[in-house]
Amino acid sequence: MELFAETTLQDEFRRSLIAKGSPWRATAVIFVVTAVLVVVLKPILDGEVSSGMLFMLGITLVGARAGLMPALASAILASAIFNFFLADPVLTFRMSHGEDLAPPIIFTACAVVSGLLAGRLKDKTHQLGQTNLQLESLLETSRMLQAAADVPAIEAALVATVPGRLGFRLSLYVLLDGVIQALPASDCSKSTLQMAQRAIHSEDMLQQGDYLAFRLDGSRSCVGALVIENAGVAQVDRAFLEALASLVGLALERARFASIVAEAEANQRTEELKSALLSSVSHDLRTPLTAISASASSLIEFGTQLDFETSTALLQGIVEECDRLNRFTANLLELSRLQADGPAITGQALCVNDVIRSAIQRLRPRFPGREIMVDSRDPEILVHAESALFELALANVVQNALIYSPPDSAVVIRNTRQDRRCILTVTDQGLGIPQADKERVFERFYRVKRGESSPQGSGLGLAIAKGFVEAFAGKIRLTSPSENGRGTTVTIDLPILAEAQG
Numbered sequence: 001m002e003l004f005a006e007t008t009l010q011d012e013f014r015r016s017l018i019a020k021g022s023p024w025r026a027t028a029v030i031f032v033v034t035a036v037l038v039v040v041l042k043p044i045l046d047g048e049v050s051s052g053m054l055f056m057l058g059i060t061l062v063g064a065r066a067g068l069m070p071a072l073a074s075a076i077l078a079s080a081i082f083n084f085f086l087a088d089p090v091l092t093f094r095m096s097h098g099e100d101l102a103p104p105i106i107f108t109a110c111a112v113v114s115g116l117l118a119g120r121l122k123d124k125t126h127q128l129g130q131t132n133l134q135l136e137s138l139l140e141t142s143r144m145l146q147a148a149a150d151v152p153a154i155e156a157a158l159v160a161t162v163p164g165r166l167g168f169r170l171s172l173y174v175l176l177d178g179v180i181q182a183l184p185a186s187d188c189s190k191s192t193l194q195m196a197q198r199a200i201h202s203e204d205m206l207q208q209g210d211y212l213a214f215r216l217d218g219s220r221s222c223v224g225a226l227v228i229e230n231a232g233v234a235q236v237d238r239a240f241l242e243a244l245a246s247l248v249g250l251a252l253e254r255a256r257f258a259s260i261v262a263e264a265e266a267n268q269r270t271e272e273l274k275s276a277l278l279s280s281v282s283h284d285l286r287t288p289l290t291a292i293s294a295s296a297s298s299l300i301e302f303g304t305q306l307d308f309e310t311s312t313a314l315l316q317g318i319v320e321e322c323d324r325l326n327r328f329t330a331n332l333l334e335l336s337r338l339q340a341d342g343p344a345i346t347g348q349a350l351c352v353n354d355v356i357r358s359a360i361q362r363l364r365p366r367f368p369g370r371e372i373m374v375d376s377r378d379p380e381i382l383v384h385a386e387s388a389l390f391e392l393a394l395a396n397v398v399q400n401a402l403i404y405s406p407p408d409s410a411v412v413i414r415n416t417r418q419d420r421r422c423i424l425t426v427t428d429q430g431l432g433i434p435q436a437d438k439e440r441v442f443e444r445f446y447r448v449k450r451g452e453s454s455p456q457g458s459g460l461g462l463a464i465a466k467g468f469v470e471a472f473a474g475k476i477r478l479t480s481p482s483e484n485g486r487g488t489t490v491t492i493d494l495p496i497l498a499e500a501q502g
Helices: 009-018 023-041 045-068 068-086 098-147 151-166 190-199 240-301 308-339 351-362 387-403 460-471
Strands: 167-178 178-183 207-209 211-217 223-231 349-351 371-375 382-385 410-418 421-427 475-479 489-495
Touching: 009 045, 023 045, 023 068, 045 068, 045 098, 068 098, 098 151, 098 240, 098 460, 151 167, 167 190, 178 190, 178 421, 190 207, 190 211, 211 240, 211 421, 223 240, 240 308, 349 387, 351 371, 351 382, 351 387, 351 410, 351 421, 382 387, 382 489, 387 410, 387 460, 387 489, 460 475, 460 489
Parallel strands: 371 410
Antiparallel strands: 167 178, 167 223, 207 211, 211 223, 349 382, 410 421, 421 489, 475 489
């Protein structure tokens, strides 16, 4: 993709340097005013010298305002008027004496001096304006490059600032594993690519026709090359181009270092997750497997010697531990599905009260005698979600409330409608969660540190609940303490199905 400036540097300065209106019109106005003043003031002027000085003033003003050529034309016309109307004999052209040549020579000298000085002043103004424009462009580019986090952002910053301001095209090439590669917005022609390859092996600027190439150096090594087209037409200084190349080189190196750091941090997080997963899986699998192995070994070795009640208790223990393994495996699978970068999880219209009843029925066998109160003020709230995942997420939240609260306390589930949102809360009367752990309880495998006698979960329940809620455009939050200075409330906020909002 090739990007050119909409207006060149010369056009921008031409608008600022050319006076409003034609220079010849300004010449005519100044000259007429001067001639009128000479005629009006002639009776009170002291001879030809005073009249000539007025003409000199007018010619100088024309040169300063309109330039050299209008000033010379004014000098010629002023010489003719002075000779014919003011110099004796009046109304007669005379060039027979040396003094007759003095006014034309003096007027011409005034025109040349004023015109040349005005031209030099405009040239200096042009140079200062160009330098100022380059500095502004360099400053803006520096700011945008500092905010660029990666190589595409660096290229976008260059395209947005330098070409549009200064009127030349930039092509950026990065050096990866010793191979030069052109970025998408750069010139991919063979000649330009070869020039970039030569630049990375050169210590100085390379020039070929209207192309300039700079080696881009970071603080340690070469990181690429910068090829500039139309630099001569844009009339930019070499110092500006060298400063621009230095900024781009440092920005590319910073982006490369940032990528390396991000990759290292990702690898570290991956290793931490693997360690946490192995630790959690090994602990949560070893405990039920040990219990199953012990019960099965006892039945095999002493089966005929055990009474009916003991055998039944051992078999019941095996069933419960198998159920525990099944739940743990289901949690792992659902968590993997929520965090996989695969197709979005589809859902259907669900009645929230039906999901609450299913989750409670799922937990009843494991928590017989525990009081679970349901406060549903709107029995017909519908949400869009997946049934199995919603039930598992809610069951995990309620299970945590049951595990970490006294056996004689009640767990309260409330379901209300607020501003087209379903607000589902689960409140327990436990010890609560420390302030330092509130933000981390939704992380995978994170467990709140409690006393040795306190039960320890797998660290997956709230992570699954969070993944489910976010998968269906909802929010989840935790409040602790919740009531009477103790307990915890987990709030699940889901959008109500559009068809059910009326």
